[in-house]
Amino acid sequence: MKKHLLFLAAPLLISYYSHAQATNYKDYKVVFDMTSRDTVNQAALVRELNLIMDANPEARLEVVLYGQGLDLVIKDRSGQQPAIQKLIADKRASFKACGAAMKRQHIEPGQLLSGVEMVPDGIYEIVSRQREGWGYIKVAH
Numbered sequence: 001m002k003k004h005l006l007f008l009a010a011p012l013l014i015s016y017y018s019h020a021q022a023t024n025y026k027d028y029k030v031v032f033d034m035t036s037r038d039t040v041n042q043a044a045l046v047r048e049l050n051l052i053m054d055a056n057p058e059a060r061l062e063v064v065l066y067g068q069g070l071d072l073v074i075k076d077r078s079g080q081q082p083a084i085q086k087l088i089a090d091k092r093a094s095f096k097a098c099g100a101a102m103k104r105q106h107i108e109p110g111q112l113l114s115g116v117e118m119v120p121d122g123i124y125e126i127v128s129r130q131r132e133g134w135g136y137i138k139v140a141h
Helices: 002-026 039-055 067-073 081-089 099-104 122-131
Strands: 029-034 060-065 094-098 117-119 135-138
Touching: 029 039, 029 122, 039 060, 039 081, 060 067, 060 122, 067 094, 067 099, 081 094, 094 099, 094 122, 099 117, 117 122, 122 135
Parallel strands: 029 060, 029 135, 060 094, 094 117
Antiparallel strands: none
16 A cells, blocks of 8 residues: 555655746846956856856846956956857846945946946845845855
């Protein structure tokens, strides 16, 4: 009797697990914390964003840049400019620059790559996303 019950329960559990994974797959939201000027970190970030979007085109991804990480989204400083512009144009990821860090570094909004948004405070943006249930990844190696 127990074996029959197990055989009946197994398909139900598999179905439930598959449904739970599919539901969570659509709720894939991650905020990336980028403070590095390092080109290896910058390239790794762009690669990871593309890998995630290839695996799940519905994923919501946001990159928050502050400190030395701002170089990634400043015209004539970014070694990843074409890739970032493509991600922004395809609406595959959003990039948010910290206004406080920009002010400290004397960076004007017009120096940002097209489509990069400015937020008042990068850390506040990250904490806000985490409170909304977003995952968090610090970009570093």
